[in-house]
Amino acid sequence: MTSIRLNSLSRSKQSLWLGLIIGSIVLLICLIYSIMLGARDIPLRIILESFTAFDRSFDHLVIQTVRLPRSLMAITVGAALAVSGALMQGLTRNPLAETGILGIESGGALAVVATLFLFGSSSVSVYASMAFLGAAIAAVSVYFLGTLGRGGATPLNLTVAGAAMTAFISSITTAILIVSQRTLEEIRFWLAGSLAGRDFDLFLQVLPFIVMGLLLAFLLGKQITTLNLGEDVAKTLGQKTTTVKLLAAISVVLLAGGSVAIAGPVGFVGLVVPHMVRFFIKTDYRWILPYSAIVGAILLIISDIATRVLLKPQELPLGVMTALVGAPVFVYLVKSKVKR
Amino acid sequence: MKEGLLIQSPVALLRVDRRLPALLLVLLLFNLAAIVLNVQQGEYAIATIDIIKTLLGIDTGNPDHAFIIYTLRLPRTLVACLVGITLALSGAIFQGLSRNPLADPSIIGINAGASLLAVSVIILFPSAPVYILPIAAFVGAALVSILIYSLAWKSGSSPTLLILIGIGLSAIATAFTSLMITFGSIYDVSQALVWLAGSVYGRSWEQFFPFLPWVILGVPIALSLSRHLNVLNLGDDIAKGLGSRVEWERGFLVLVAVALGGSAVATAGSISFVGLIAPHIGRQLVGANHQNLLPVTALLGGLLVTLADFIGRILFAPIELPCGVVTAAIGAPFFLYLLVRKRF
Numbered sequence: 001m002t003s004i005r006l007n008s009l010s011r012s013k014q015s016l017w018l019g020l021i022i023g024s025i026v027l028l029i030c031l032i033y034s035i036m037l038g039a040r041d042i043p044l045r046i047i048l049e050s051f052t053a054f055d056r057s058f059d060h061l062v063i064q065t066v067r068l069p070r071s072l073m074a075i076t077v078g079a080a081l082a083v084s085g086a087l088m089q090g091l092t093r094n095p096l097a098e099t100g101i102l103g104i105e106s107g108g109a110l111a112v113v114a115t116l117f118l119f120g121s122s123s124v125s126v127y128a129s130m131a132f133l134g135a136a137i138a139a140v141s142v143y144f145l146g147t148l149g150r151g152g153a154t155p156l157n158l159t160v161a162g163a164a165m166t167a168f169i170s171s172i173t174t175a176i177l178i179v180s181q182r183t184l185e186e187i188r189f190w191l192a193g194s195l196a197g198r199d200f201d202l203f204l205q206v207l208p209f210i211v212m213g214l215l216l217a218f219l220l221g222k223q224i225t226t227l228n229l230g231e232d233v234a235k236t237l238g239q240k241t242t243t244v245k246l247l248a249a250i251s252v253v254l255l256a257g258g259s260v261a262i263a264g265p266v267g268f269v270g271l272v273v274p275h276m277v278r279f280f281i282k283t284d285y286r287w288i289l290p291y292s293a294i295v296g297a298i299l300l301i302i303s304d305i306a307t308r309v310l311l312k313p314q315e316l317p318l319g320v321m322t323a324l325v326g327a328p329v330f331v332y333l334v335k336s337k338v339k340r
Numbered sequence: 341m342k343e344g345l346l347i348q349s350p351v352a353l354l355r356v357d358r359r360l361p362a363l364l365l366v367l368l369l370f371n372l373a374a375i376v377l378n379v380q381q382g383e384y385a386i387a388t389i390d391i392i393k394t395l396l397g398i399d400t401g402n403p404d405h406a407f408i409i410y411t412l413r414l415p416r417t418l419v420a421c422l423v424g425i426t427l428a429l430s431g432a433i434f435q436g437l438s439r440n441p442l443a444d445p446s447i448i449g450i451n452a453g454a455s456l457l458a459v460s461v462i463i464l465f466p467s468a469p470v471y472i473l474p475i476a477a478f479v480g481a482a483l484v485s486i487l488i489y490s491l492a493w494k495s496g497s498s499p500t501l502l503i504l505i506g507i508g509l510s511a512i513a514t515a516f517t518s519l520m521i522t523f524g525s526i527y528d529v530s531q532a533l534v535w536l537a538g539s540v541y542g543r544s545w546e547q548f549f550p551f552l553p554w555v556i557l558g559v560p561i562a563l564s565l566s567r568h569l570n571v572l573n574l575g576d577d578i579a580k581g582l583g584s585r586v587e588w589e590r591g592f593l594v595l596v597a598v599a600l601g602g603s604a605v606a607t608a609g610s611i612s613f614v615g616l617i618a619p620h621i622g623r624q625l626v627g628a629n630h631q632n633l634l635p636v637t638a639l640l641g642g643l644l645v646t647l648a649d650f651i652g653r654i655l656f657a658p659i660e661l662p663c664g665v666v667t668a669a670i671g672a673p674f675f676l677y678l679l680v681r682k683r684f
Contacts, residue, residue, distance in 0.1 A: 096504070101507070145676050145679065145680060148679070148680040156503070156504065157679065159504060159507065160442070160503060160504075160507075160679060161676060161679060163447065163503075163507050164672045164675040164676050164679070165672070165676070167447075167612060167613070167668050167671075167672045167675075168668060168669065168672030168673060168676075170668075171612075171664070171665045171668030171669050171672065172665075172669065174662070174665050175661050175665045175669075178659070178660075178661065178662065178665070179656055179659050179661070267511065268511070314523070316519065316522070317518060317519075317522055319515075319518070320515045320516075320518045320519045320522070323511055323512065323514070323515035323518075324512065324515050324516070326511075327508050327509075327511040327512040327515065328508075328512065330507075330508040330511065331491065331505055331508035331509065331512075334501060334504040334505050334508060335491065335492075335501075335505070
């Protein structure tokens with residue numbers, strides 16, 4: 001799992017940049033398709049017109065107020081989840097690390113549900129900050145509990161601690177939802193993880209935090225690469241490992257909390273994407289992280305299109321879609337990557 | 341890590357504990373007390389003497405008593421107790437077979453598989469009779485067990501792998517279940533949520549009687565297999581050396597555990613962590629010999645779920661918490677405690 005292969009270094013910088021550019025183009029194409037496809041398909045010409053000559057027609061309104069915001073949210077959430085997953089996998093050297101599996105998303109979800117229950121739905125800003133707080137508390141607790149198990153923060157200990165934490169947190173979330181029918185009505189589609197009818201103001205409010213988290217992650221790329229060789233190696237090379245870990249954890253919480261606030265718990269994106277990226281780039285997190293961002297965005301926007309198109313006009317929750325794709329990958333990774 | 345995860349069961353301890361009958365009697369009395377407590381308390385409290393009178397068929401002079409006890413509280417309490425017994429036994433068998441003390445059916449995805457098929461039946465065939473549900477849940481649980489067995493168990497039965505694969509399979513089954521409940525009306529979904537969280541709310545004789553045959557058949561079979569479980573628990577090689585037909589016996593034990601767990605899930609939803617907690621407390625009381633452990637675990641499970649239902653009913657009265665929420669709120673920290681204590 002930590003075998004050091006330096007073939008990423010042999011890949012030229014030019015081809016890596018080229019890959020990022022191609023990825024961005026694919027993402028752009030997906031974005032256009034995401035705006036085009038839906039309960040009612042809209043041709044490309046009208047989409048372009050809605051930007052150049054907005055005339056308040058029905059199609060233009062749908063594009064500008066529904067499809068475009070939703071697609072932008074998909075891209076943001078996908079990038080945030082994938083980068084947070086890659087960061088955690090690098091940081092903990094755990095191929096199974098992901099915000100959903102480690103209970104961080106359920107922590108954010110509980111905080112949001114509890115806020116909604118206690119203060120009602122009017123307070124959008126409280127809602128977002130609580131998601132961050134919940135994610136942070138869950139992340140710290142799971143990591144702490146995982147390190148206490150036999151052999152320290154091994155993949156097994158962290159994953160099992162995360163699963164138990166998730167079970168505990170969701171039992172409290174369920175209890176709140178049962179006690180308050182009103183909260184359930186407002187939140188049940190959100191809890192399944194979805195981008196339908198999301199509040200764009202909330203998105204704009206959370207966006208700066210996610211951008212901060214992404215930038216922080218990209219800046220840490222080099223340090224994470226070193227840290228991934230082992231903490232001792234990193235220390236020998238003169239790295240302040242505690243600082244790096246702390247900064248990476250802050251980035252993870254910003255990304256995970258932000259995406260939970262926008263889309264609810266969307267599992268397995270952060271797990272699958274970094275592994276897909278590592279097929280091409282083995283160990284260099286300076287490149288793994290930005291690639292994860294783009295691949296994550298592409299994956300999530302495609303999943304979101306699928307939720308709308310597969311059972312038209314019925315809409316599937318996004319979290320269900322990603323779990324159906326991601327959970328089998330998880331099982332495969334367990335089979336192939338976990339040392340007994 | 342592999343040998344560290346074994347449940348130690350030295351052969352010297354493999355005899356029936358002399359304290360066992362007394363212990364079982366005490367646990368049985370506790371169970372009865374919990375049942376009476378659960379029937380007694382509620383929005384309308386009934387005196388203990390009136391409960392006993394009603395159960396013995398003596399008129400208490402208040403016609404409400406018979407209705408409340410026989411129609412509302414007794415069936416759900418009995419369902420809670422039986423569900424606890426079956427879940428605990430199922431957990432103990434899975435733990436013994438996999439030699440993994442964390443192998444609770446609710447953690448390794450077997451309950452999720454049972455839930456998925458039961459929910460599918462409810463939503464796709466709303467007119468299906470109630471007795472179909474345990475069968476559907478049994479099939480779901482069996483399918484997941486086969487998957488887990490072929491993916492994780494067969495190849496050297498690594499306990500690590502078993503749990504992680506179970507978590508993955510659980511996620512897949514849960515995703516399909518969410519898919520099912522997203523399309524229900526808000527009323528159905530609210531009901532389904534209560535059911536999925538594991539609850540005996542509103543369970544009546546209508547659910548009790550389809551469940552009963554599974555208990556009457558499953559529990560004695562499970563108890564009679566405890567000796568085989570002891571042998572298998574020593575490891576495949578030793579078991580073979582002792583003349584055990586390992587594959588056949590293991591298959592049969594899995595079948596029994598799946599039938600017990602699946603029928604419980606079909607009756608009350610997935611009440612998690614009972615199959616984890618009860619065997620652990622049982623091991624503290626009587627050790628690892630399954631001939632002692634299984635009956636003790638069964639009664640502990642019954643006690644646990646009956647009390648969880650009681651707590652769920654009175655904690656936020658008049659609103660009820662499903663007992664599955666109560667067991668998870670207790671069980672998950674307990675699970676983490678086991679992880680931290682390095683007891684495996």
